[in-house]
Structures are given as C-alpha cells and as structure tokens.
Amino acid sequence: MKLFCFLTLFFTLTLQAQIQINGIVTDSNNKPLPFATITTSENNSTITDIDGKFIFKISTSATSVTVSYIGFKTKTIPLITNKKFYAVTLLQKTDDLKEVVVSNENPALTIIRKAIASKSLNDPQKKLKTFEYKTYNKLIVTANPDSINGRIDSSAAYKDLDKKIIHIDSSDYKFKEIISKQHLFQTEKVSQYQFGNNKLKETILGTKMAGFKQPIYEVIAFNLQSISIYDPKYELLETKYENPIAGNAPSNYAYKLLDTVSIKGRDAYMIYFKPKRKRKASRLEGVLYIDKENFAVAKAVMRIKGVLDISGVHEFEYIPKDKIWFQSNTTFKIVKGKNDDDIKILGGTIQFDGDVEENFEPRKKVASDFTYLISESNSFDVRVNTTEPIKNASLYIEIKDDAAQKPESFWEAYRKENLDEKSQKTYVLLDSISVSNRIEKRLGIGRKILNGFYPIGPVDLDLKKIISYNNYEGFRLGLGGITNERFSKNYRIEGYTAYGTKDGAFKYSLGGGVLLDKHTNTWFNGYYADDVREIASTVFAVDKRVFKIYDPRPINISTFYEYSGWRGNIQTKIIPKTEAVLEVSRNYIEPKFDYLFNLNGRLYSSYIMTTAVLSIVWTPFSDVMQTPTGRNEADKRFPRFTFQYTQSLPNVFANDFTFSKIDFKAEYEKKYLNRQKTSLLLQAGYANGDVPLTHLYNTSPNNLTKETVVQRITFSGRNAFETMYFNEFFSSQYLIFQIKHGFDRIKILKKVRPSLVLVTRMAWGSMENPEQHIGQEYKTLEKGFFESGIELNKIYKGFGLGGFYRYGPNQLKKFEDNIAVKISYVIDLGL
Known part of the structure; x- marks a missing residue:
C-alpha cells in the first residue's frame, strides 16, 4: 500500500527542477572517471556518478570548480555565466600515490x-x-x-503537390512550459x-x-x-x-x-566499491569516505x-566531545x-x-x-x-x-x-x-480498490460480494457495502445480500459500529446475519480482510452449514503491535449435508451455539505508525503470532453444548538479498468438549474426488493441501506445518518470467469421541499427512502451474491418485 x-504520486504528478550545472569528467582517452571529486570555490563538493557524469547545484557567487581524481592531475575550471554543461578532461600523473597503509x-x-x-x-x-x-x-x-x-x-503529408495533413507534436513544448514555472x-x-x-x-x-x-x-x-x-x-x-x-x-x-580528501577538517580515505560479480541486483555501488583516525564513515554515496x-x-x-560522526x-x-x-x-x-x-x-x-x-x-x-x-x-x-x-x-x-x-x-x-483533476479523490479510490471496495458517494461497494461460485450455492450473486467517512467518521453501517443460483436461497447480513477511540482504532460493532459457511473451517476473528478478484478454493466445496443470529464485538489496537477482537455471538446452526450430532443419545440435526471469542494478533517486530486517524502497521515484519480462544456459554440464550477451543498460528517470512524468499507457517487447534463436526477442523483440503489427474485440475488455494480430498480428514485437534521457498524470477522470454516455488506441507491430528458424529465418513491424521510440490507462478500474465505429490502413511494405492496439478493466478500490480 x-x-x-x-x-x-511520483509518476502521475508533474514537477520542476532548479538551475544547476552538469557535465562529464573523462581521462585523455575519453573514458569516464567515476566518482571524481568536484569542489566549488566556496568549498562545496559533489562527485561524479558511475558514468563520470555530474549534476551540481551551485551558488551564484561561486567562480570556479576544482576536479580531482586519484592518479590524475587536479584541474580548476572557471565558471562562465549562462554556461551549464562542462566537459572536463584530466591528465594522468606520472608519480604514484603514496599509500598510507x-x-x-x-x-x-x-x-x-x-x-x-x-x-x-x-x-x-x-x-x-x-x-x-x-x-x-x-x-x-x-x-x-x-x-x-x-x-x-510538425510534419506534412503531400499528394499531387497539395498539402493534405499536418501533424503537430506539442507535448514536449507543454511539458517544458509547465516545469519552467512550477x-x-x-x-x-x-x-x-x-x-x-x-x-x-x-x-x-x-x-x-x-x-x-x-x-x-x-x-x-x-x-x-x-x-x-x-x-x-x-x-x-x-x-x-x-x-x-x-x-x-x-x-x-x-x-x-581513489583519493585522500578532507571532510569537515578531518582527513579521510575515499574508497570506491562495487559488486565482485556483475548483474548482482542485491548489491550496491558507490563511495565511502572513511575517517583516517577512527575509521568511521564520514560520508557515503550508495x-x-x-x-x-x-x-x-x-x-x-x-562531534569532537563524543568523538563521533x-x-x-x-x-x-x-x-x-x-x-x-x-x-x-x-x-x-x-x-x-x-x-x-x-x-x-x-x-x-x-x-x-x-x-x-x-x-x-x-x-x-x-x-x-x-x-x-x-x-x-x-x-x-x-x-x-x-x-x-x-x-x-x-x-x-x-x-x-x-x-x-x-x-x-x-x-x-x-x-x-x-x-x-480530482487527484486526491482518485488516489483514495485506488487505495480502496486494493482493499476490495469501490466508493460510491457515502458508501464503499464491497467488490467481494458481487459474484462468486461454489458447489453448494452455485453462482453466488450479491451486493454489499459499508459507509465511509463521507457518511460519518464516528459511525458506520454495513451489510450485504446474496442469492445462490443452485441452492435457491437468499443470504444477508446487516450491522453497524461506533468509534470509541480513534487513536487506538477502537470500535464497538453489532451484526445480524443469515448465511452459510464451509464446515470445519478455521476462522480467526482478527485476520485481515484479503481481497482477491477470485477465491479459487471455495469453488469445489459442497459441504456447508447455515448459521443465523447476532454477534457483538469490540476491536482495538490499544496495545501497540497488537490487534484484538472480543466477541460474543448467538447462532442457530443447521448442517446442509447428511449429518447428525450424538450427545448422550440425543441426535441433533440443528442446534444453538452461544460463544465468547478472544482473538489477538501480535507482531513484535513490526513498525507501528500513529496517525491522527488511528494506528497502522508502517512496516510488516515477521514473525507474527495469532491466538484465539473460544468458549461456549452454558445456559446462556439456550446454548446447547459446552466446549472450548484454542487456535494458534505463527507466520514467518525471510527475504534474501538475492530476491529469494522463505515462508514458514505453523498452525494448530485444540477442541475440548462436545463440539459438532461443523465446528471442528478439516486442515484446508483442496482436491477433487475424480478418477483422473486431468479431471482433478483446478485452481490452487492459499496454504491449502492440494492432494488432500475434500472431507477426507477431520480432527478435534491438529497441527500443520508448511514451508515454501521462492526463487527469483527466471527470464525465459521477454514476457515469460516464471517464479519457481518449492512447497512442503505436513499435518497431524486426532479425533476425540468419533462416535458423536453420524452420517459423514472420514479418516483421521494420527499417522500424519505429507505432500510436496513445485509451483511455477506468473509464467504468463499472472497465470502459473503447479504439481504436488502425496506420500507417507496416508499415501493412496494408485500412483496417479497421489498427484495433483493446479493452476495458479497471481495479480501482479508491479509493486
């Protein structure tokens, strides 16, 4: 963002430059001299770049510049009124530099x-x-x-000596006119x-x-x-x-x-540095001025x-008193x-x-x-x-x-x-x-689009709600939004409605919030919703909204449960480097698949859940920015830890079951100077008590139950097990670990530059009281689940391809059943 x-701002706005001199410094063979020192008669200095060129703002009272370079004779050039370009040639010395080391x-x-x-x-x-x-x-x-x-x-076209068309190009003229004034x-x-x-x-x-x-x-x-x-x-x-x-x-x-020079009255070595190996994008080039006495950096050009x-x-x-630059x-x-x-x-x-x-x-x-x-x-x-x-x-x-x-x-x-x-x-x-030109407005619109909204007057239209698809609802067509600052800075109203073409049912949500403290982004919110959700999916209340034009994994999900009821929460960033949500909810739950929950001989086809949830994300190494409108993460750093505790509330609003859940997620990402990146994910959950299958864990499967590899080709998910079939495993406690390592993009053709990513995922889990779950066949993960794969992302226009293989104790008998081929699509904004 x-x-x-x-x-x-950099590329869409137009700016102007100040008056300055520029030029180039070369040797007698016309070869550029990089990082030559240029000093004015008023003792202001600069250096040439790697190509021997310089741009130097000088005072009008300066009368000359002196150009020096190690091994070459120093040359003084008088400044001429209205002359702005100077080509300087230095002659090589006959004597050698006396090394002080x-x-x-x-x-x-x-x-x-x-x-x-x-x-x-x-x-x-x-x-x-x-x-x-x-x-x-x-x-x-x-x-x-x-x-x-x-x-x-201007140019003209003639036919039979008659001028027919005149083309005029005035863009440079207009640009120069603008930057000459402002x-x-x-x-x-x-x-x-x-x-x-x-x-x-x-x-x-x-x-x-x-x-x-x-x-x-x-x-x-x-x-x-x-x-x-x-x-x-x-x-x-x-x-x-x-x-x-x-x-x-x-x-x-x-x-x-390169030279020995004086910096602020102290002698310093002038040292040029560059990468030993060419085409090393992770390394710099420039000059360091090192103090002769204490070997501190007295000036640097990177x-x-x-x-x-x-x-x-x-x-x-x-600073002489503290002996420090x-x-x-x-x-x-x-x-x-x-x-x-x-x-x-x-x-x-x-x-x-x-x-x-x-x-x-x-x-x-x-x-x-x-x-x-x-x-x-x-x-x-x-x-x-x-x-x-x-x-x-x-x-x-x-x-x-x-x-x-x-x-x-x-x-x-x-x-x-x-x-x-x-x-x-x-x-x-x-x-x-x-x-x-509505520049401020257009920039604001762009920022909101990146988060999945489009502002229309006092309302931000939710782009995620317009259309999606899954195997239960079919095409889900909807409309949703949230009020913005034009409506109020202290209050908000949000909601959505959607219709599934396959299940033929309407879904909706309506709610609002009031700002309690703008500096800590503290809001009190209340909602009522009637919608569906994937069974056994883990949702952290504090997770940030992720906007995608498409969300590929839900396309193939067919097992959902309906929930209807209310929830109220307080969300806050009152403790720096944390964000917390405390929520109480009461929902009527009805599984939309063949399932009964057995509790002490009573079979439940639907039930009521009243729960309290505390969700916290902690980012100890991130940089936090406090603005007049609230706290934001100025620099996202790792590791990041997310903790969530859920407790049912017995005898509150007709709650049916007594249980608790603890969920944990740790994320780590390391970027290397060679543009490679390693990502680690550790996630675990533990459910204790009488918990229906709808609210247990499925460890995010993403493979279709089809006969051939080709029939199972679909889009890859985010941190999903690509070779694990939907509804194949369920757990009441689980642990997953994922490691990804991405290499720098490889240029095959001008527009074909794939990014190679190696992926390994593993999971363990178990199910307590399996006799409580009737109607759904599944396996458990006591022996573990393992898969590895290769992704070639962004091969062409964001599209990529990945292949994954399943191995270990839960490997299937047929070789081809352990293979999954997936299509990926990454929107590259060029950032």
Whole structure:
C-alpha cells in the first residue's frame, strides 16, 4: 500500500527542477572517471556518478570548480555565466600515490576491514545510549527544463503537390512550459528523532503535501533510504541491499582507494566499491569516505543502477566531545535508468517507456525520461546522552494531530532556505490542479480498490460480494457495502445480500459500529446475519480482510452449514503491535449435508451455539505508525503470532453444548538479498468438549474426488493441501506445518518470467469421541499427512502451474491418485 501510494504520486504528478550545472569528467582517452571529486570555490563538493557524469547545484557567487581524481592531475575550471554543461578532461600523473597503509593486500580492503571492526565504536545507535535531533525534509519531483527540446515539431503529408495533413507534436513544448514555472509535486516535513533503549522513534511535527488537504500517511512512512549508514542491510526505495561495510561484505564487494580528501577538517580515505560479480541486483555501488583516525564513515554515496537509477547520499558532522560522526544531511534521488522494456505499474497508470522500439530504432524522448525525484533532509538541534524519556516509545512513527495544520511561520522557522518562486507556485497551482483533476479523490479510490471496495458517494461497494461460485450455492450473486467517512467518521453501517443460483436461497447480513477511540482504532460493532459457511473451517476473528478478484478454493466445496443470529464485538489496537477482537455471538446452526450430532443419545440435526471469542494478533517486530486517524502497521515484519480462544456459554440464550477451543498460528517470512524468499507457517487447534463436526477442523483440503489427474485440475488455494480430498480428514485437534521457498524470477522470454516455488506441507491430528458424529465418513491424521510440490507462478500474465505429490502413511494405492496439478493466478500490480 505504501509503495502504491508513493509511486502513484511520483509518476502521475508533474514537477520542476532548479538551475544547476552538469557535465562529464573523462581521462585523455575519453573514458569516464567515476566518482571524481568536484569542489566549488566556496568549498562545496559533489562527485561524479558511475558514468563520470555530474549534476551540481551551485551558488551564484561561486567562480570556479576544482576536479580531482586519484592518479590524475587536479584541474580548476572557471565558471562562465549562462554556461551549464562542462566537459572536463584530466591528465594522468606520472608519480604514484603514496599509500598510507602498508600491507600486502589491497589497501582499500585493509581500510574497510578496520571500518567494519570499528562499527560498534562509530555507530551512534551502538555507541550512544540516547540522543535526539530534528530534521527538515523537502521532496520534489521535477525535471531540468534545459534538457528538453521545447520546439513544436510538425510534419506534412503531400499528394499531387497539395498539402493534405499536418501533424503537430506539442507535448514536449507543454511539458517544458509547465516545469519552467512550477514543480509538479512537492512535500515538506519536520520531524523529531529520539533514540533510547535501542529504539529510534520519529515524531512528525509538521507535514505539508502539495495538492492534498490531508497528507497521504503511506507516503510519509515510505522508507526512501536507511537512516543509519551502519545497517547490515542498507535500504533504498524499500529494497534491501548488502551494506558494503557489513560483516561479510569483503567477500562480495571489490574496493579501490581513489583519493585522500578532507571532510569537515578531518582527513579521510575515499574508497570506491562495487559488486565482485556483475548483474548482482542485491548489491550496491558507490563511495565511502572513511575517517583516517577512527575509521568511521564520514560520508557515503550508495547507488543502485537498473530500471531506475537510485542513489542515496549521507553526510555527517563530527562531534569532537563524543568523538563521533553524526548524520547531518541525506539526499535521495531517482532518475530513469537504462532499460529497453516498458515498465507498467497498476495497469499502465504509471509507465516508463522502453528505450528501444520493436524495429530497434531510437525512440523520441518522453516526459518520463526527464522526470526525477529528489529528497533532501537536513538535521539540526542534535543532542546526545539526553535524559528526557521517550513518550510512546513502542511507536516507530507518530504524526501529531496538528501536523498538517501548521502556519507558514512554522515552516519559515525550520527551512534551511526560503522557498523559491517555483516552490511557492507549486503549492498554489497543485492545490488547484488537484481539485480540478480530482487527484486526491482518485488516489483514495485506488487505495480502496486494493482493499476490495469501490466508493460510491457515502458508501464503499464491497467488490467481494458481487459474484462468486461454489458447489453448494452455485453462482453466488450479491451486493454489499459499508459507509465511509463521507457518511460519518464516528459511525458506520454495513451489510450485504446474496442469492445462490443452485441452492435457491437468499443470504444477508446487516450491522453497524461506533468509534470509541480513534487513536487506538477502537470500535464497538453489532451484526445480524443469515448465511452459510464451509464446515470445519478455521476462522480467526482478527485476520485481515484479503481481497482477491477470485477465491479459487471455495469453488469445489459442497459441504456447508447455515448459521443465523447476532454477534457483538469490540476491536482495538490499544496495545501497540497488537490487534484484538472480543466477541460474543448467538447462532442457530443447521448442517446442509447428511449429518447428525450424538450427545448422550440425543441426535441433533440443528442446534444453538452461544460463544465468547478472544482473538489477538501480535507482531513484535513490526513498525507501528500513529496517525491522527488511528494506528497502522508502517512496516510488516515477521514473525507474527495469532491466538484465539473460544468458549461456549452454558445456559446462556439456550446454548446447547459446552466446549472450548484454542487456535494458534505463527507466520514467518525471510527475504534474501538475492530476491529469494522463505515462508514458514505453523498452525494448530485444540477442541475440548462436545463440539459438532461443523465446528471442528478439516486442515484446508483442496482436491477433487475424480478418477483422473486431468479431471482433478483446478485452481490452487492459499496454504491449502492440494492432494488432500475434500472431507477426507477431520480432527478435534491438529497441527500443520508448511514451508515454501521462492526463487527469483527466471527470464525465459521477454514476457515469460516464471517464479519457481518449492512447497512442503505436513499435518497431524486426532479425533476425540468419533462416535458423536453420524452420517459423514472420514479418516483421521494420527499417522500424519505429507505432500510436496513445485509451483511455477506468473509464467504468463499472472497465470502459473503447479504439481504436488502425496506420500507417507496416508499415501493412496494408485500412483496417479497421489498427484495433483493446479493452476495458479497471481495479480501482479508491479509493486
């Protein structure tokens, strides 16, 4: 969701760039010199990129720039009024660089090893117990007007010397005209960072987003780059890469000593690093400036170059009293990289055109080639070893209620420099453009669609309720929705109705809720429902709604029970990193298949259940964001634990049975730097007392009872046993374990890039009091159930294929009966 909102803003809004000089630095053979140092006469500096190119914002009072590179003669270039491009050629020195490190190995590697060994002494989050500071951040999406050809291109067609058709292309002209006057998008933020007890909290004091009355909180929480340069996994645009000063980095990176320079009055080694092996997407390229005395990072440039060219720069100030380099400024930039494939995100709403047409002729440059994003943060008011306690320390980000309503005097106090005329116009013009083009509304609609809703006035239409299919109801046609903030921010009404074409019955639900506390998302809700549900299915009340255009597994389910009655619950996030639901319900249950429940000689074909349920999900390592509208999970991390306890209430509202159930789920996911991923799932349940089969466990089977493998081909389920037949096993206590390992996508053809996933599942279970269940034949899982398989997902346009094999004690006699072939479909939004 964060990435969706961020990229939507990045690519759908139009921005402007500032005046700057640019150029290229090469040697006498016209080969580019990467990471050459460029310093102005006012002692401001930058470096060239991997291609020897640079873009440098300079003061109007600067008179010259000095270009230096290890092994080459330093050159000073005078700045000429109105000249913006400089091609600089450096001549090689005849004398060699005097190495300050005497070693038989690469001197750069020696320096890096010392920097790695000294990390705990130089990392502020390791060396200092507490600290705090403030930052001012400004983010714009823009383009350099001087890079764009502003002519209006025209062409004419003639027939018999008569002009018939004139084609006019004015897109570049209009684009240049816009970015010469205003930025396309702009946002500002002032934050206070506090560190203590090994936790870093950001409190957003003020935020301002051009074109939006209320800021988009997902964009605010978007992690452009790692805050700490010492993180073992360095992050750029929410993608993690191996840090060049991580413990194992020397085995994966090559290092080269470029120069010795002065940073903030202290001598530093300038070390270039790159992956040892080409085409390693999990590794960075860039330059580290290592302090000669304490081997701390005094400046860093981190870059990844591919479809998008992304770079992050960290600058530091040295604090003599504490003998530590503390981060002072960061810069993050995205431009289009080298790419010959069109990049389409969200069905083409966001698009980068490829560099080569199918006929291999160079195409004309378009807006996406010139547009870039730049985010700059300046730190100030740094205080170390503070004693003031951190309020709500468990929160990762807290946005103050009045953060979006700060007066202009607030921003003037925190800005490093006043907004120029273009930036001032951006807020005014984008606010009006946002209204006229309904940008804020369209973004809100997109966010809701991803969650399965479409807003129509004060009601969000539930897309999941429109149509579905299963073997009992046939086609289930329905209509449902929930009121949104246009109806009320403190109350909601929701409901749905549906009709099954096969069972010929209507189903419905109607309910509502009242907000008790917006900061902790605490709601009191009440519902009445008359509907059907799969027998023996496990439903965690706290599980998040998952929206799919189709839900494949229920298609082949034929055994349901009807439930009708009411339920009331309280849902809350009052404890950070948890979400809880406490619910009481009373339902009339009627199995819609041949089944009787035997309790002390009395046979029940229907019954009443009054129960209380406590459901809690705990995410101890996730980052939580507190916004003026509630708490959200800013960064989903693993492991995640879900616990649920169900207790029947004897003699309450004519309840028929006495029982209790305990359900547990643990999820873990590990993403590797080589784009592989391992997922683990452990789930268990225990039912004690007199529990009908409808409310026991079936361990999620997903195989049809057909003769041949071809007849059994159907869609794969989510965490389902693909070779286990429907209604084959039932349990009153069970345990399942699943492990999946996904590899990076393999490019076979341009549009055929499958993702290989290895899957293994196993389950154990038993049934207490099997004599109570009459009419349904089934087996039990005391000996265990085992299956493994291979999935080739997203082979073409989201479609994939999987094969699974059943083995172990419950293996079937016929070989082909143990095989299941499944079709998968994954909607790829390009995020």
